[in-house]
Structure formats: C-alpha cells, structure tokens
Amino acid sequence: MASRKKKKMWAFSPWMSTSLLRLLFRMRWKNLTELASEYPVVDGKLSQTCYLKALDLCYGRLCEKFEKAEGKQFSLAEVDSVVCHSPYNKLVQKSFARLVYNDFLRNASYLKGSGSASLEPYRCMPLEDSYTNRDLEKVSQQVAKPFYVEKVEPATLIPKQVGNKYCASLYGGLASLLHQKASDLHGKRALMFSYGSGLASTLFSVQFHEGEGNFTLSNIHSVLDAENEDCFESFCTAGFFL
Ligand SMILES: *[C@@H]1O[C@H](CO)[C@@H](O)[C@H](O)[C@H]1NC(C)=O
Ligand SMILES: *[C@@H]1O[C@H](CO)[C@@H](O)[C@H](O)[C@H]1NC(C)=O
Numbered sequence: 001m002a003s004r005k006k007k008k009m010w011a012f013s014p015w016m017s018t019s020l021l022r023l024l025f026r027m028r029w030k031n032l033t034e035l036a037s038e039y040p041v042v043d044g045k046l047s048q049t050c051y052l053k054a055l056d057l058c059y060g061r062l063c064e065k066f067e068k069a070e071g072k073q074f075s076l077a078e079v080d081s082v083v084c085h086s087p088y089n090k091l092v093q094k095s096f097a098r099l100v101y102n103d104f105l106r107n108a109s110y111l112k113g114s115g116s117a118s119l120e121p122y123r124c125m126p127l128e129d130s131y132t133n134r135d136l137e138k139v140s141q142q143v144a145k146p147f148y149v150e151k152v153e154p155a156t157l158i159p160k161q162v163g164n165k166y167c168a169s170l171y172g173g174l175a176s177l178l179h180q181k182a183s184d185l186h187g188k189r190a191l192m193f194s195y196g197s198g199l200a201s202t203l204f205s206v207q208f209h210e211g212e213g214n215f216t217l218s219n220i221h222s223v224l225d226a227e228n229e230d231c232f233e234s235f236c237t238a239g240f241f242l
C-alpha cells in the first residue's frame with residue numbers, strides 16, 4: 001500500500017512531474033545539441049595527451065625495431081627530416097619537441113652540449129604528468145629549436161598555407177619537403193608520423209632516391225608497381241592502434 005501511495009505521489013504531484021519533465025527535457029536537449037554539432041566535440045587537454053601518448057608509443061616501437069635490426073641506438077640523429085601530422089603548426093612543434101624529450105630520456109648523444117641540461121629537472125617526472133606540463137613543453141621546444149629548423153621546418157610550408165587537411169596533412173608535409181629540398185634529397189631519410197584522432201597512428205621512415213623513371217599520373221600504375229616489393233620498404237614501420 002505504501003509503495004502504491006508513493007507511486008501516486010510521483011505520478012500526480014504537479015511539481016514533481018513538471019520538474020522531472022523539465023530535467024529530462026534539459027538533458028535531452030543537451031544531448032541533442034551535442035549531436036547536432038557537425039564535428040566531434042573536442043576536449044583539448046585530453047586530446048593532446050592521447051596524441052602525445054600515441055607519438056611516444058610509436059617512437060618507442062620504431063626505436064626498438066631499428067635497434068634490433070641495426071644493433072645501435074636510434075635517435076633523431078638518424079634521420080634528416082621529420083614530417084608530422086599537422087592539424088595546425090603548433091602541434092608539429094610540440095610533437096617534435098616531444099621526440100627530442102624522448103631522445104633526452106634515452107641519453108641520445110647528439111643532444112650533448114645542445115642545452116639539453118635544461119631538461120634534467122624533468123628526467124624523473126612521472127610520465128602521466130609529462131603530457132600536460134607546460135614548463136616541460138616550453139623547455140623541450142627550446143632545446144629542440146635548432147633541430148626543428150633543420151629537420152622539420154622545410155616540411156611545414158603547405159600545411160601552414162592550406163590549413164588542416166586531417167589525414168592528408170602528412171602528405172602535404174611530404175610535398176613541401178620535396179618542393180623545398182628536391183635537389184638535396186637523394187639518400188636522405190625522413191620520419192613520417194600519421195595520426196587519426198579515432199585513435200590510430202603510425203610512424204614510419206622513408207628514404208629518397210633519385211628518380212629512375214619519370215613519374216606522371218599517366219604512368220602511376222607501372223611506377224607504383226605494388227607487386228614489385230623493391231618499391232616498398234618494409235623496414236622500420238611502427239604502428240599503434242587503440
Ligand atoms: C544523455 O547522454 C548521457 C550520456 O552522454 C546519458 O547518460 C543520458 O541518459 C542521456 N540523456 C537523455 C535524456 O537521453
Ligand atoms: C641516462 O643517463 C642517466 C644518468 O645521466 C641514467 O640515470 C639513465 O638510466 C640513462 N637512461 C638510459 C635509457 O640509458
């Protein structure tokens with residue numbers, strides 16, 4: 001009996017029912033407005049942490065693969081260029097600085113005498129904190145700067161001019177590098193980092209060779225002969241999927 005009485009109160013108290021309706025309406029309205037957005041709602045801080053974690057994981061795996069194959073430590077000194085996913089250029093700077101911080105933690109020899117001592121206070125920082133620490137970000141960007149100018153900047157031209165191209169931004173970066181350094185790329189190596197906020201990412205390296213045939217769209221089929229394994233370098237690709 002008591003419970004039936006209670007139910008009646010819920011059902012028939014005008015105050016209860018209108019406030020409940022109002023609350024439900026508000027919740028549903030909020031949900032609908034969230035869904036009405038053409039784009040996913042982004043939590044900036046979380047999104048950046050996910051991004052940097054993916055970059056760390058890919059880099060760690062690529063280093064491991066290289067070290068197994070070559071018997072020596074991998075660091076950014078092994079590559080001439082770094083091309084990054086580029087929704088906006090600040091993220092490219094942050095990504096490269098993060099790679100330099102990784103190299104610092106692994107005691108890469110090219111960093112000796114480069115001002116990397118300023119990163120010492122961050123050597124033992126808990127990993128989780130390191131993704132959001134502004135001071136670390138600033139200091140690693142300072143340490144990374146001369147390397148950034150040499151290895152990254154040439155690949156930033158088109159992404160900066162055109163803006164966010166999502167997945168294609170990496171290849172806009174590659175096109176920029178080809179444009180800026182065409183005559184100087186033979187035998188050079190670039191590290192390529194691709195990221196989709198889904199979340200999937202991959203880090204791989206490419207090596208450039210002087211053209212042995214003239215590439216045009218009309219001969220793309222024979223130039224990119226997928227059955228000819230020599231066209232592809234299977235070495236040194238590290239992916240990370242969640
Ligand atoms: C609104 O979405 C949340 C999850 O985001 C869910 O828990 C809640 O039940 C939804 N509200 C309504 C009224 O659909
Ligand atoms: C790097 O060097 C520091 C000491 O300067 C040492 O504590 C640390 O274990 C080294 N890390 C690696 C990965 O070799």
Ligand SMILES: *[C@@H]1O[C@H](CO)[C@@H](O)[C@H](O)[C@H]1NC(C)=O
Pocket residue numbers: 212213214
């Ligand atoms: C590439 O094109 C140039 C000029 O059209 C031509 O002289 C050369 O033979 C071509 N090379 C190859 C490998 O087809």
